[in-house]
Amino acid sequence: MWNEWNDFLAHLGFLQSFFVLVITFLISGLFAFPFALWASVSYILLYLFGAPSWLLISAGTLLLIFAIPMLRKFVFTANVMRIIRLKKLLPVISETEQTALEAGSIWADGELFKGNPDLKKLMSEPLLSLTEKEKQFIAGPCEELCKLCDDEQTYIDQDLSEDVWNFLKKEKFLGLCIPEQYGGLGFSASAHSEVIHKISSKSIPLAITTMVPNSLGPAELIMHYGTDQQKNHYLPRLATGQEIPCFGLTEPNAGSDAGSIQAQGIVFKGSDGELYLRLNWKKRYITLGAVSTVLGLAVKIFDPELFLGKGADLGITCVLVPSHLEGVKLGLRHNPLGVPFCNSPIEGRDVVVSINQVIGGLAGVGQGWRMLMECLAAGRSISLPTYSVAASKKILRATSSYVKVRQQFGVPIWQFEGIDEVLAEMTALTYIIEASRLYTVAALDSGVKPAVVSAITKYQSTELHRSIATKAMDIWGGAGISLGAKNVIARFFTSSPISITVEGANILTRSMIIFGQGAIRCHPFAYSEIKALQDNNVTAFDRAFMGHIGRIVQNLCRLLVFTLTRARFSSSPASKMAGYYQKLNWASTSFVVVSEAAMILFGGNLKFKEKLAGRFADVLSWMYLVTSTLRRYEESKNQEDEAVVHYALQLGFQRVEQAFQGIFQNFDIPGFGFIFKKIFLPWSRINSFSALPSDRLGSQITRQLVSDAAFRERLTSGLFLSKESEDRMMELEEAYALSSEVDLINRKIVKGIKEGTLSKGRAHTKLEEALEKGVIQKLDATLLSKYKAAHDSIVAVDAYEFNSLPVSS
Numbered sequence: 001m002w003n004e005w006n007d008f009l010a011h012l013g014f015l016q017s018f019f020v021l022v023i024t025f026l027i028s029g030l031f032a033f034p035f036a037l038w039a040s041v042s043y044i045l046l047y048l049f050g051a052p053s054w055l056l057i058s059a060g061t062l063l064l065i066f067a068i069p070m071l072r073k074f075v076f077t078a079n080v081m082r083i084i085r086l087k088k089l090l091p092v093i094s095e096t097e098q099t100a101l102e103a104g105s106i107w108a109d110g111e112l113f114k115g116n117p118d119l120k121k122l123m124s125e126p127l128l129s130l131t132e133k134e135k136q137f138i139a140g141p142c143e144e145l146c147k148l149c150d151d152e153q154t155y156i157d158q159d160l161s162e163d164v165w166n167f168l169k170k171e172k173f174l175g176l177c178i179p180e181q182y183g184g185l186g187f188s189a190s191a192h193s194e195v196i197h198k199i200s201s202k203s204i205p206l207a208i209t210t211m212v213p214n215s216l217g218p219a220e221l222i223m224h225y226g227t228d229q230q231k232n233h234y235l236p237r238l239a240t241g242q243e244i245p246c247f248g249l250t251e252p253n254a255g256s257d258a259g260s261i262q263a264q265g266i267v268f269k270g271s272d273g274e275l276y277l278r279l280n281w282k283k284r285y286i287t288l289g290a291v292s293t294v295l296g297l298a299v300k301i302f303d304p305e306l307f308l309g310k311g312a313d314l315g316i317t318c319v320l321v322p323s324h325l326e327g328v329k330l331g332l333r334h335n336p337l338g339v340p341f342c343n344s345p346i347e348g349r350d351v352v353v354s355i356n357q358v359i360g361g362l363a364g365v366g367q368g369w370r371m372l373m374e375c376l377a378a379g380r381s382i383s384l385p386t387y388s389v390a391a392s393k394k395i396l397r398a399t400s401s402y403v404k405v406r407q408q409f410g411v412p413i414w415q416f417e418g419i420d421e422v423l424a425e426m427t428a429l430t431y432i433i434e435a436s437r438l439y440t441v442a443a444l445d446s447g448v449k450p451a452v453v454s455a456i457t458k459y460q461s462t463e464l465h466r467s468i469a470t471k472a473m474d475i476w477g478g479a480g481i482s483l484g485a486k487n488v489i490a491r492f493f494t495s496s497p498i499s500i501t502v503e504g505a506n507i508l509t510r511s512m513i514i515f516g517q518g519a520i521r522c523h524p525f526a527y528s529e530i531k532a533l534q535d536n537n538v539t540a541f542d543r544a545f546m547g548h549i550g551r552i553v554q555n556l557c558r559l560l561v562f563t564l565t566r567a568r569f570s571s572s573p574a575s576k577m578a579g580y581y582q583k584l585n586w587a588s589t590s591f592v593v594v595s596e597a598a599m600i601l602f603g604g605n606l607k608f609k610e611k612l613a614g615r616f617a618d619v620l621s622w623m624y625l626v627t628s629t630l631r632r633y634e635e636s637k638n639q640e641d642e643a644v645v646h647y648a649l650q651l652g653f654q655r656v657e658q659a660f661q662g663i664f665q666n667f668d669i670p671g672f673g674f675i676f677k678k679i680f681l682p683w684s685r686i687n688s689f690s691a692l693p694s695d696r697l698g699s700q701i702t703r704q705l706v707s708d709a710a711f712r713e714r715l716t717s718g719l720f721l722s723k724e725s726e727d728r729m730m731e732l733e734e735a736y737a738l739s740s741e742v743d744l745i746n747r748k749i750v751k752g753i754k755e756g757t758l759s760k761g762r763a764h765t766k767l768e769e770a771l772e773k774g775v776i777q778k779l780d781a782t783l784l785s786k787y788k789a790a791h792d793s794i795v796a797v798d799a800y801e802f803n804s805l806p807v808s809s
Helices: 002-012 014-030 035-048 051-068 069-087 096-104 108-112 119-123 132-148 151-157 162-170 189-200 204-214 218-225 228-239 368-405 415-447 451-476 490-501 505-520 524-536 538-565 580-608 612-637 641-666 672-686 693-707 709-713 728-754 767-772 777-793
Strands: 243-250 266-270 275-287 294-302 313-322 343-354
Touching: 051 069, 069 266, 069 524, 069 538, 069 672, 108 228, 108 275, 108 580, 119 580, 119 612, 151 243, 151 313, 162 204, 162 368, 162 672, 162 777, 189 672, 204 243, 204 368, 204 490, 218 228, 218 243, 218 294, 218 313, 218 368, 228 243, 243 275, 243 343, 266 343, 266 451, 275 294, 275 313, 294 368, 343 709, 368 415, 368 451, 368 490, 368 693, 368 709, 368 728, 368 767, 368 777, 415 612, 415 641, 415 693, 415 709, 451 505, 451 612, 505 580, 505 612, 538 580, 538 612, 538 641, 538 767, 580 641, 612 641, 612 728, 641 672, 641 693, 641 709, 641 728, 728 767, 728 777, 767 777
Parallel strands: 243 294, 266 294
Antiparallel strands: 266 275, 275 343, 294 313
């Protein structure tokens, strides 16, 4: 029998035996079998299929080396460490970079970085929910604030009215997040976001003024790191507006590179024997700076006489400075694109404060950068993403009314395919960024501090809002560029660059932060490897490196199978959207494999390949947006929303595909560049994740937007809508509602023209004739007249006496 087996093996041949071994490798990798099991099975198969002695001996030796940790570390791992150091294959991490990497927590980003995301877990994450108290505040004081604020007058006066300022203080809008025990409202991140959402839809200056005290600044820093004395003194006063805060970080020569700030404080001992700081600073772009009563400052602290016993250069520190102190210079303001929120330069010369004004007291000296990085995740996840969503919703809602009323060549302009195409994309993008907002703020409420996700959310929401605003301006044309009370979209368009510059400029966020931090922070092993290299810890490096190799093998196997099958057999939650979950699995695996290749081939230089890193950031960002969109759909499972969900997901995977093609096209490593350009790139184009959404699907969405009031309401819920008849949004709302009724009447007139009952011409010119000949009734004519008045008002724009343009224009 044994001879028969040998004859069979001889007939089968070694190549077939090797093929069986490859299949075993794929199966083992795909299901993440332990190395010892996989290696043992492979060795047995080699033996059974007649592998030559030299191969059996070599394989056995390797198996022993890798199976015995002490031997593996001596023979293999220690040498790998030497090569990595010599070739600089892993980046050197500075102290400030390390602080940023260790700040916050890993969440959905970590799942997407695995290559095998736990989709059931991601789809079970809770979404935004509010307490009864929070709901009452939004329906009560928040609604009243919006009614009280005259946005047009705010632009004319270049400031909020005194009544609005007093209302903000009285109702504790400046203390949304301060705990109730300190006199604040103690709202959740979800409620905080909903308040900003409604306010943003009424007034940009009002929204920004409310955002800043509730975002990164003195209140949040004191809540998390302040001494008991600082909390008891400042938090109640900040909550009620007795103190107006600002936070100064940016300087003329330190914007994105905050580590190079020149503001400094020198420790000295006063005549009373107490320790003080002598502060000098010059900051700019500080919101609320000119009206603040307490400044939060990031400064570098120096202790030349070693009073604190911690060295001479103590690093970045956050300090509280009362603005009335001698040497503080306020009073100037910037003009950020004409939006009249208070944004200012602030200066200080030889300003003296007690050492106790350091946030956190003596223990907080030198801890400022860590504090800022840890707090940034929450603020960056709420303020600007929420504003971007609210602004996009208002633009979409106003535009859906305008295109339904505005006519050219006798038909509403939404029926033109060019406008239809743009409206569909605007609708899908609005759905996407709202999904990411709901998903992210709910994570904050569950205790997550998503550093990488906050960067993704801020970057994508502000960029997509800018795209939506630009598309809307194209549709509105002359009515969009004529400023005045009748124009409800232009200020969102002109102010959109403000959002992309603050809390991390978008170019920097995309090219350096999202993937630069994510590749290390979210990777299961990379940061551990870097730390082990820095500490020269062979045991820790061996553990991380072997896990890393296993991960690479598993994802290579998954990628091969997914590419051949288009991931059709990958696991996914039971859903109508199952195909998209499978594509997300495929995209995640592809992302991990290609990013691993980049990390290995470029090594530590990858951090300087900003264009390439930006494209990796695009892949990661759009995978997150796709995940958010799926989660939003699974929460509602509203069948009426499926068209826009399909469009949004197809658009998302198209962006993923474009980013991958950009990576393959520009993978410039000698030898390997050819593989990516000539093999991966053509294959990627043929075997793509998704085609562009079809024209038919886009037209379906546009028809829904202009004819299905319930669909439109779901897409744009949470906005402030005035009930005053002279309010421009109210006029647009009434015209939208009237147009549906008028459509039926117009069809009667068109039918009369076709049948010859009415003379030839355009329907809107046949009102009197149609009434006279009984084609329509008197009630119909009254409704048409009312609609015509609404139409004329909607297409009108503001005009002024020559040389009398208001300041707001």
